Amino acid sequence: MAKIVHEREDVLPALGEVFREHGFEGASLAIIQARTGLGKGSLYHFFPGGKEEMANAVLAHVDRWFEDEVYRPLREDEDAAAAIARMIAATDAYFRSGQRVCVVGAFALGETRERFAFAVGDYFARWREALRDALVRAGRAPDAAADLSEDAVLSIQGALVLSRAVNDTAVFTRALARLKARLGV
Amino acid sequence: MAKIVHEREDVLPALGEVFREHGFEGASLAIIQARTGLGKGSLYHFFPGGKEEMANAVLAHVDRWFEDEVYRPLREDEDAAAAIARMIAATDAYFRSGQRVCVVGAFALGETRERFAFAVGDYFARWREALRDALVRAGRAPDAAADLSEDAVLSIQGALVLSRAVNDTAVFTRALARLKARLGV
DNA sequence: CGATACTTGTACCAATTAGTACATTAAAGA
């Protein structure tokens, strides 16, 4: 049996899936070991701070992805409408049309929130603000843009909850379609 | 110290808060004992099936409340618009303007869902259908009513996630205000 | 009062939890 050498970055996706599916409390080291294929030795080598550090790394990883693929385009893209359309497409792809859940959203519910309050709050605040910026650049009034962006961010989270609850990805797809119409893209 | 005699029904609210705040996995017997004021003896006397039975009892309790206060009025009230307005008010009160989270929604995310799939799915499906009925009675076209009701249910869940994530009840209040406007009440 | 059923606290259990210690193995650089 060959010993495979990993690095920290490699395990973040698998780690993310575990926290996504089980939440922070539910993600036991046993599950984490099974899903990452790493033993405790490696896990605590990469994350000396244990589960808490793992969760923080996952949150940072997710945040980086959204910053690159969604928030920055929303803030900086010349074509604001195109950036908004891109956000919808990226959201649909990332959450696999509602089959995948939002780790950050899952952490927001439950007392886990306190522990990761900054990362959780920041992720959503920046999404809301980036979208508001894009809407303003697309010609909306500032107040309307703020309202609309908050509504959009919250609708995506709600769509994830509802589509998972009734076990029907069509719920998520329909919600994104309505969102496109409301956002005018 | 007097020995106080409880009955099953009495502990459901406290039990509900525990699952609400900690989720199913995070709700340890130790926490449950502390919050309900009941020892293991009483707990397993009332709920021989352990945590799973406690969670099912909580879900049923919540379901009953919504059935009585929200779903039935939506289905049966002569004045459909009034029933919808009542739904908004009941929702705001129940979730304490976003300070309280939805147990059913919290269970929907995470692998807990599988275990309580029926209760979770049913709760949301009935909410959506009851609201659709009311909207049709209020004069909407069936298709528009179905779309609008799905959007409303999911917006409430999303508002709970977002308001908790950014730690701001104003998010929830604004979301309900937008909802009232969209539902025309 | 006395019998019966309900309620509760305590002691206990095996399994699992997160985390540590450390020796071994693999890779990288001189």
Added chain:
DNA sequence: TCTTTAATGTACTAATTGGTACAAGTATCG
């Protein structure tokens, strides 16, 4: 190659987990 650093598996811990057993307490009702 030799040395150093990074990565890994194994064995271990102390605490906590959900759950059981059961005796003792309390209420109910004849």
